[in-house]
Amino acid sequence: xxxxxxxxxxxxxxxxxxxxxxxxxxxxxxxxxxxxxxxxxxxxxxxxxxxxxxxxxxxxxxxxxxxxxxxxxxxxxxxxxxxxxxxxxxxxxxxxxxxxxxxxxxxxxxxxxxxxxxxxxxxxxxxxxxxxxxxxxxxxxxxxxxxxxxxxxxxxxxxxxxxxxxxxxxxxxxxxxxxxxxxxxxxxxxxxxxxxxxxxxxxxxxxxxxxxxxxxxxxxxxxxxxxxxxxxxxxxxxxxxxxxxxxxxxxxxxxxxxxxxxxxxxxxxxxxxxxxxxxxxxxxxxxxxxxxxxxxxxxxxxxxxxxxxxxxxxxxxxxxxxxxxxxxxxxxxxxxxxxxxxxxxxxxxxxxxxxxxxxxxxxxxxxxxxxxxxxxxxxxxxxxxxxxxxxxxxxxxxxxxxxx
Numbered sequence: 309x310x311x312x313x314x315x316x317x318x319x320x321x322x323x324x325x326x327x328x329x330x331x332x333x334x335x336x337x338x339x340x341x342x343x344x345x346x347x348x349x350x351x352x353x354x355x356x357x358x359x360x361x362x363x364x365x366x367x368x369x370x371x372x373x374x375x376x377x378x379x380x381x382x383x384x385x386x387x388x389x390x391x392x393x394x395x396x397x398x399x400x401x402x403x404x405x406x407x408x409x410x411x412x413x414x415x416x417x418x419x420x421x422x423x424x425x426x427x428x429x430x431x432x433x434x435x436x437x438x439x440x441x442x443x444x445x446x447x448x449x450x451x452x453x454x455x456x457x458x459x460x461x462x463x464x465x466x467x468x469x470x471x472x473x474x475x476x477x478x479x480x481x482x483x484x485x486x487x488x489x490x491x492x493x494x495x496x497x498x499x500x501x502x503x504x505x506x507x508x509x510x511x512x513x514x515x516x517x518x519x520x521x522x523x524x525x526x527x528x529x530x531x532x533x534x535x536x537x538x539x540x541x542x543x544x545x546x547x548x549x550x551x552x553x554x555x556x557x558x559x560x561x562x563x564x565x566x567x568x569x570x571x572x573x574x575x576x577x578x579x580x581x582x583x584x585x586x587x588x589x590x591x592x593x594x595x596x597x598x599x600x601x602x603x604x605x606x607x608x609x610x611x612x613x614x615x616x617x618x619x620x621x622x623x624x625x626x627x628x629x630x631x632x633x634x635x636x637x638x639x640x641x642x643x644x645x646x647x648x649x650x651x652x653x654x655x656x657x658x659x660x661x662x663x664x665x666x667x668x669x670x671x672x673x674x675x676x677x678x679x680x681x682x683x684x685x686x687x688x689x690x691x692x693x694x695x696x697x698x699x700x701x702x703x704x705x706x707x708x709x710x711x712x
Contacts, residue, residue, distance in 0.1 A: 309397070309404040316385040317411060327539040343601070346610040351429075353606070358433050365434040366489045369427050374481040376423045377453055380416025382460045384408045386528045391521040402514050405461055413457055420449040431489065444493040451500035452481050458507040464524045465514040537593075540586060572644045573633075573652035580632055581656065587629055594622045595664050602671045611676065612685045615668045616693050623661050623697050627705050629653075650706055658698050665690040 332340075358365070384405065394401065424446055431437055437445075456477055463473045480503060488496030536545045565575050581587050598618035602611055630653050633639050669687050676682040 309400050310407045313385065313404050313407040313411075317383075320383075320385055324535075327545070331539060342610070342613060346605045346607065346614070347601075349607070349610075350605050351426075355429050355433065358430075360433045360435075362434075365430055369431055369434075370482060370485045370489060372427060373420075373424060373449060373485055374478060376420060377449065377456060377481045378477060380412065380419050380453065381527075381531050382408060382457050383412045383531065384464075384524060384528045386521075386524045388525055391525065395521075398519055399515075401519055405464070405514075409457060409461065413454055416453050416457065417450045420453050421446055424449050434489075437493075441493040444497045445488060448484060448488055448493070448497045448500045451497070451504045452484060455480065455500070455504045455507045458504070458511050460527075461514065462507070462511050464520055464527070465517040466520055467510065467513060467517060537586070537589065540590065569643065570648060571652070572642055573649045574655055576633055576639075577629065577653055577656040578659075581626070581629055581660070584629075584632075587626070590625055591622060591660065594618060594625070595667060598622075598664075599667055599671045602668055603675045606676060606679075606682075608679065608682050608685070611672050611682055612689050615665075615672065615686050616689050618668070619661060619664055619690065619693055620697065622664055623657060623702070626657055626660065627702070627709075630706055630709055646710070650703075650710070653706065654698060654702055657702060658694075661694055661697065665694060 382405075385408065428437070428442060431445075459468060459473055459476045462468045463470065468476070484496050484500050484503075487499065539545050565571055565578060567575070581591070595618075598614065601614055601618075605611060605614060630650075669683075669690060672686045673683055
């Protein structure tokens with residue numbers, strides 16, 4: 309069973325590296341460097357403004373670390389047909405999951421360590437922390453993550469219920485971190501280590517328990533779906549299938565489209581983008597990420613660059629939707645010209661990008677209320693980018709798609 313997981317892991321890593329090469333291209337790496345530099349500069353300025361008496365410092369660190377503890381799931385690489393083909397060897401599957409744990413735990417621990425190290429200046433401002441206390445805190449967050457992964461494995465074997473699993477995932481980190489940051493780091497480490505040892509001993513029962521194949525498959529499918537969603541922000545992912553969901557709360561906006569022949573494609577594109585989970589999810593995620601970054605990042609030029617970058621990324625990711633309905637045979641009998649189709653698509657994209665630009669401008673105004681140059685710069689650059697994207701870039705891209 310170990311060799312089976314090793315073989316699947318090799319194929320999995322090959323696929324991941326293929327997408328990572330597309331994601332971390334020269335442009336994204338450059339943007340990432342600017343982003344990290346801007347966040348680091350803003351974080352440094354924030355630290356200078358803190359006196360250490362702020363009541364929210366420790367609760368903020370506790371909540372952030374608790375949320376980060378939820379990152380890095382157990383990579384089981386279970387597939388749909390396994391329920392049929394591996395069922396005769398179900399008694400040996402614990403070896404398979406043991407190997408999966410050995411792969412998943414170090415990667416998850418690295419995430420916890422990096423975030424905790426980044427938060428250490430905030431914790432140090434709240435109260436002076438020695439080297440030994442820092443080490444105890446780092447070991448604590450790693451032990452907590454190990455406990456959570458063991459709990460996830462126990463859930464797949466019905467050792468713990470879903471409610472107990474959720475309680476352990478959120479209550480355990482909150483309690484242990486509160487004890488560590490407010491009372492004693494070494495006591496917190498002792499509790500986290502005891503929890504890990506207890507969970508490990510308790511998980512020994514999986515050898516005698518039946519595997520919940522349906523839950524194991526659904527959990528792994530959900531994990532891979534989130535990974536593919538990230539890659540889908542940068543490139544097309546064939547393994548990602550879109551779902552349609554009715555969003556009734558947006559009906560008042562959609563009803564503004566008059567039901568006349570010339571609005572046929574405008575109606576289709578507007579409803580299609582909003583109800584398509586992948587496309588609408590991509591739009592909302594990028595808008596939210598951009599707005600959050602603009603709220604926390606200050607300066608004269610960096611907000612301008614970030615707002616322009618995210619408007620371009622959102623518009624660029626929406627362009628492939630132009631061909632979304634081409635496989636539908638019935639659209640070819642619509643009494644609507646190709647020029648009308650193109651104009652309708654451009655209109656829908658214009659609406660969406662204008663909404664994003666307005667949201668970004670509002671966030672920048674609130675976050676940089678004292679910097680008139682930044683506010684004017686963001687608004688002017690957004691206007692110029694919208695004109696360039698909608699009048700020049702988008703028509704050329706649509707024309708290439710049409711000729712292809």
